[in-house]
Structures are given as structure tokens and as C-alpha cells.
Amino acid sequence: GDSVTQMEGPVTLSEEAFLTINCTYTATGYPSLFWYVQYPGEGLQLLLKATKADDKGSNKGFEATYRKETTSFHLEKGSVQVSDSAVYFCALRPGGSEKLVFGKGTKLTVNP
Amino acid sequence: NAGVTQTPKFQVLKTGQSMTLQCAQDMNHEYMSWYRQDPGMGLRLIHYSVGAGITDQGEVPNGYNVSRSTTEDFPLRLLSAAPSQTSVYFCASSYSQRETQYFGPGTRLLVL
Numbered sequence: 001g002d003s004v005t006q007m008e009g010p011v012t013l014s015e016e017a018f019l020t021i022n023c024t025y026t027a028t029g030y031p032s033l034f035w036y037v038q039y040p041g042e043g044l045q046l047l048l049k050a051t052k053a054d055d056k057g058s059n060k061g062f063e064a065t066y067r068k069e070t071t072s073f074h075l076e077k078g079s080v081q082v083s084d085s086a087v088y089f090c091a092l093r094p095g096g097s098e099k100l101v102f103g104k105g106t107k108l109t110v111n112p
Numbered sequence: 113n114a115g116v117t118q119t120p121k122f123q124v125l126k127t128g129q130s131m132t133l134q135c136a137q138d139m140n141h142e143y144m145s146w147y148r149q150d151p152g153m154g155l156r157l158i159h160y161s162v163g164a165g166i167t168d169q170g171e172v173p174n175g176y177n178v179s180r181s182t183t184e185d186f187p188l189r190l191l192s193a194a195p196s197q198t199s200v201y202f203c204a205s206s207y208s209q210r211e212t213q214y215f216g217p218g219t220r221l222l223v224l
Contacts, residue, residue, distance in 0.1 A: 004154075032210075043116070043202055043215035044155070089154060093210075098143065098162070099170065100213065102154035 002027045006090045006103035013080055013110050021075040021106050023064075023090035031092040033057075033066050033073040034100070038087045047075075047088070080110045114138050116216035118203050124222045125193045133188040133219050135203030143206045144186040145213070148172065148199040155202065161186055193223045 007022040025031065032051045036044040048057030053068035062077045073090060090103040119134045137144065145160035147170075157170030161180040175197060177189040186205075190197060200220050204213040 036215075041217075043217045044204075045215070046212050049212070098160070098210065099157055100155075102147075102156075104152055104154040 002031070002092060002094045002101045004090050004092055004101055004103035006088075006106055008104070008106070010107040010109060013108070015082055015110055015112050016079045017110075019075070019077040019080045019084075019108070021088055021090075021108070023073045023075065023103060025071050025073065025090075025092050027071075027092055027094050027101075029095035031094050033064070034091040034093070035062070035064055035073070035075050036089040036091060036102075038089065038105070040086070044089065080108075082110045082112055084108060085110045116203055116205055116214050118201075118216040118219050120219060121217070122220045122222075124224065125190075126224055127194060129193050130189070130191050131193065133190075133201055133203075133221070135186045135188065135216060136184050137186075137203075137205040137214070138184065139205065139207075139214070140183060141205035141207055141214075142183065143208055143211070143213075144180065145170070145204050146176070146178065146186070146188045147202045147204065148197075149202060149218075150199050158188065158201075193221075195223045197221065198223045 003026045034049045035047040037047045048059040050057040050066035056065045064075045087105045087107045089105045116137045142163045146158040147155040159178040161167045203216040206213045
């Protein structure tokens with residue numbers, strides 16, 4: 001079945017460090033891919049998305065590229081801030097489906 | 113525009129008790145869904161609705177009931193709570209099945 005695997009956390013970085021959170025997926029057809037962020041005590045917010053191969057989603061300095069050949073959608077940011085501390089979820093929506101399939105989440109802590 | 117609202121924020125139940133988790137949205141979204149979030153498990157879909165009067169099961173529907181009498185509201189009912197239902201519950205909505213889902217702030221449920 002459809003599934004998402006993302007790197008286990010927690011991830012701890014210093015401010016201005018480079019961030020990569022790996023995400024790979026298994027899906028039939030052509031899924032859409034998403035990164036959601038959950039700040040402490042809040043619900044999930046869409047961070048970025050990509051709907052077809054080679055698309056790059058970007059928002060708030062974060063980027064992720066839909067790589068069909070490696071079935072990956074890794075999240076990157078060049079310089080993290082303390083305010084980026086949150087849990088990040090990779091997710092996919094299978095082609096032809098309305099349902100979201102989530103990864104287990106990666107907790108990021110950025111220290112000053 | 114309040115977005116997606118959920119009540120209560122926190123609830124403690126005894127095994128066997130019943131309760132309803134409320135979810136409302138004021139964005140005229142057709143698609144609504146309920147997820148549960150457990151440590152190390154990501155989010156799992158419980159039930160969803162594509163419009164008033166239409167509901168369907170997700171990945172983990174057992175022990176939960178839903179109904180959708182209006183576009184705005186999508187309550188989740190626990191008829192006989194069990195400790196395994198201790199979790200954080202999120203409601204989400206979107207204009208259609210394929211559009212970005214907006215999440216509520218969550219309800220933290222503890223079943224003793």
C-alpha cells in the first residue's frame with residue numbers, strides 16, 4: 001500500500017545551520033506530496049507541496065523537490081532559526097484519492 | 113473567519129463513557145476529516161466526509177462514529193471509550209478532496 005518514510009528524530013541544530021529531513025514514499029500512480037509543520041500546541045499547517053515530478057515546493061525558506069526516480073521529497077532549509085522548532089510531517093495523496101497518508105513526523109529543535 | 117475550530121481542547125474520560133468531539137469550519141468547505149495522532153505513528157485517518165449527508169471510513173474507524181448533517185459541522189462520537197483511544201484528535205477541512213487541508217488545533221483525550 002501507499003506509505004511514507006521519513007527520518008527519525010529528534011533533530012537538534014544550532015541557529016543558522018543547514019537542515020535536511022529525508023522523506024521517501026511508496027505509491028502507485030502519481031501522488032501529490034506535502035510537507036506539514038506542527039508548532040508546539042498547535043494543529044498542522046501546510047508548509048509546501050508538489051503535485052508532479054520535478055516540481056519544487058517552497059515556502060518560508062524551506063524547499064523540497066519531487067523526485068520520482070528516487071521516490072523522494074526531502075525537506076531542506078539553508079539557515080534555520082529558533083522559530084523553526086516544530087514537528088515536520090511528510091505526506092502523500094495517492095493519485096485519484098482524497099486521503100492523505102502521513103509519515104511519523106520528525107521533531108526539530110533549533111538552539112540559539 | 114475562525115477557520116477550523118475544535119472543542120474541547122482537553123478531556124479525561126473513564127473507560128466505557130461516551131462523548132462527542134466537536135469540529136466546525138466557517139469556510140464552506142465540502143471535505144472534512146478526522147485524524148488521530150499517536151506518538152511515533154504520525155496521523156491516521158479515522159473518518160471523512162465529502163459533503164453533508166455523506167461519510168466514509170478511513171484507516172482506523174473502529175470505535176468511532178460520525179455524521180454530517182450540515183456543511184459546517186462534523187462531530188466525532190466515541191460510544192464506549194477505551195484506553196486505546198487515548199490520543200490527540202485533529203479535524204481538517206478543504207474545499208474539495210484534492211485541495212489543501214486546513215487543520216484544527218486538536219483535542220487531547222485521555223481515557224483512564
